[in-house]
Amino acid sequence: MTDMATTPGATATHASGAMPAPSTSSKGTRILGAISLIGTALVLLFAFVISKPDAQLGESIRIMYVHVPTVTAAYLLMIINAGFCAVTLWKRSRFADTMAFATGQVGTLMLALTLITGALWGRVTWNAFWVWDARLTTAALLFLMYLGYLAVRSLGGPPEARMVRSSIVGIAAACLIPVVHKSVEWWDSLHQGQTVLGKLKPEVSGQQYTTLMLAMVVALCISAWLVLHRFRLSWLEDQLDDVGLDAALEARRSEAAGVAINVGGAK
Amino acid sequence: MKISPLEVLRDASIVAGKDLRIEARSKVAINQVLPFVLAVVLLFGFALDAETSLLRRVTSGLFWVTVLFATVIIVQRTFAIERSDGVLDALRLSGLHPAGIFLGKVLSLVAQLIVIEVTLALAVVVFYDVSLSGGALLATTTIAATVGIAAAGALYGPLAAGARHRDTLLPLLLLPVLAPVLLASARAFEVALGRGVGGGWQWAAMLGIFAVVYLTLGVAVWGPLLEDS
Numbered sequence: 322m323t324d325m326a327t328t329p330g331a332t333a334t335h336a337s338g339a340m341p342a343p344s345t346s347s348k349g350t351r352i353l354g355a356i357s358l359i360g361t362a363l364v365l366l367f368a369f370v371i372s373k374p375d376a377q378l379g380e381s382i383r384i385m386y387v388h389v390p391t392v393t394a395a396y397l398l399m400i401i402n403a404g405f406c407a408v409t410l411w412k413r414s415r416f417a418d419t420m421a422f423a424t425g426q427v428g429t430l431m432l433a434l435t436l437i438t439g440a441l442w443g444r445v446t447w448n449a450f451w452v453w454d455a456r457l458t459t460a461a462l463l464f465l466m467y468l469g470y471l472a473v474r475s476l477g478g479p480p481e482a483r484m485v486r487s488s489i490v491g492i493a494a495a496c497l498i499p500v501v502h503k504s505v506e507w508w509d510s511l512h513q514g515q516t517v518l519g520k521l522k523p524e525v526s527g528q529q530y531t532t533l534m535l536a537m538v539v540a541l542c543i544s545a546w547l548v549l550h551r552f553r554l555s556w557l558e559d560q561l562d563d564v565g566l567d568a569a570l571e572a573r574r575s576e577a578a579g580v581a582i583n584v585g586g587a588k
Numbered sequence: 589m590k591i592s593p594l595e596v597l598r599d600a601s602i603v604a605g606k607d608l609r610i611e612a613r614s615k616v617a618i619n620q621v622l623p624f625v626l627a628v629v630l631l632f633g634f635a636l637d638a639e640t641s642l643l644r645r646v647t648s649g650l651f652w653v654t655v656l657f658a659t660v661i662i663v664q665r666t667f668a669i670e671r672s673d674g675v676l677d678a679l680r681l682s683g684l685h686p687a688g689i690f691l692g693k694v695l696s697l698v699a700q701l702i703v704i705e706v707t708l709a710l711a712v713v714v715f716y717d718v719s720l721s722g723g724a725l726l727a728t729t730t731i732a733a734t735v736g737i738a739a740a741g742a743l744y745g746p747l748a749a750g751a752r753h754r755d756t757l758l759p760l761l762l763l764p765v766l767a768p769v770l771l772a773s774a775r776a777f778e779v780a781l782g783r784g785v786g787g788g789w790q791w792a793a794m795l796g797i798f799a800v801v802y803l804t805l806g807v808a809v810w811g812p813l814l815e816d817s
Contacts, residue, residue, distance in 0.1 A: 410812060465764035472757055473747060485816040486747050489809045490761065493743065496801055497765060504768040504794050507786075508775065 345553035360539035390540030398428030406491035599688025607696035648777035663741035697738035722780030732795035739802035
């Protein structure tokens with residue numbers, strides 16, 4: 322339990338005679354990282370050079386190659402987070418709890434990027450950073466709910482209490498998503514006559530479609546790489562807390578033993 | 589051991605009775621939260637330049653935003669009293685069913701919120717010159733929204749309220765989650781007051797769904813929450 326040398330799936334780097342330094346990298350993450358880097362370079366090439374501007378949206382279509390992949394990655398990670406939260410509550414598994422945290426945190430980051438790129442796209446295309454349409458509003462609420470999840474997860478306390486609290490918040494957020502989406506959709510439909518802004522979903526085909534699919538794959542690779550590293554880092558942090566507690570207990574026991582000897586000697 | 593629904597309801601009435609007796613003796617909701625709510629009504633008046641026609645138009649939204657602010661205070665208070673004097677440990681050892689404790693908390697929150705909402709309704713009639721209409725829709729919306737708000741408050745309250753370093757977390761947890769309630773209840777009120785278009789009863793049904801989701805969640809997870817918070 323207090324093995325500092327490795328985290329699940331990671332490798333240890335050894336110096337002769339010394340305690341192996343913990344590492345969050347492994348052969349798998351190095352390969353995944355390399356694929357992500359090469360993929361990112363390819364996406365940049367396709368997005369800025371090879372693919373053509375859109376007939377309606379012009380050059381601003383290029384933001385789509387970041388915006389759509391990040392929102393896909395975000396929603397996928399949040400579904401996985403909900404799953405791991407359910408497993409955590411059911412099995413009280415530290416692995417599931419740490420995976421839930423890693424996917425939740427990376428998913429929140431992806432959602433933040435989605436909101437930022439969406440705002441920039443809206444500003445360029447329609448001169449408005451924000452529109453109160455169903456999808457953006459749902460995404461903004463989801464973002465706030467997951468900030469709440471991360472805040473609860475980072476509260477201190479015994480690991481068991483922390484995992485129960487945060488998994489309940491994660492599950493509650495996930496259960497609420499359909500209600501939020503439906504209510505915001507109804508609300509949006511009341512405003513349809515009043516908005517002049519178009520939908521943020523142009524028709525893509527040909528090179529645009531290829532670039533978008535490539536960008537989706539790269540976004541998923543980057544997300545997986547981030548989740549693996551974040552999981553391992555969080556695992557190490559938890560082990561450090563456990564080791565710290567054991568070390569403090571051992572130090573207190575030694576003190577007590579030392580005092581007992583002194584008292585016995587003085588007698 | 590199988591617990592019967594009647595026993596859960598009995599436990600709920602014990603907890604609700606306890607909370608309401610504490611409130612009746614301490615009068616925190618009456619002495620502190622009601623004046624706060626009236627202050628917010630006045631502040632909105634100042635913020636919107638006392639333009640009565642505008643205030644009348646936005647009454648539905650302002651009403652429910654004020655209810656949400658009051659909810660945060662009341663939920664914090666409800667769970668702060670459990671944190672003191674080892675009451676939470678006593679609850680764990682009491683043999684009361686966690687679902688019963690949760691439902692009791694919901695009932696007590698509903699009772700306190702209804703008192704606040706009735707007072708708030710009188711305040712908006714007076715200060716914003718609003719004429720009430722659509723009584724059935726208003727009443728149904730109020731009850732459905734209040735149950736949903738109370739259920740969410742009773743679920744997130746133990747997580748965030750009443751403990752050191754956690755109090756400031758409650759608004760962040762509760763308010764985004766209550767956004768659909770605010771949306772639906774404000775729209776339903778607009779329809780009831782003759783200012784909105786669309787199906788007011790559709791919105792009231794949405795509030796019912798929200799209430800059911802959170803009541804179900806609360807009943808399901810309050811056991812582990814009580815043990816581990």
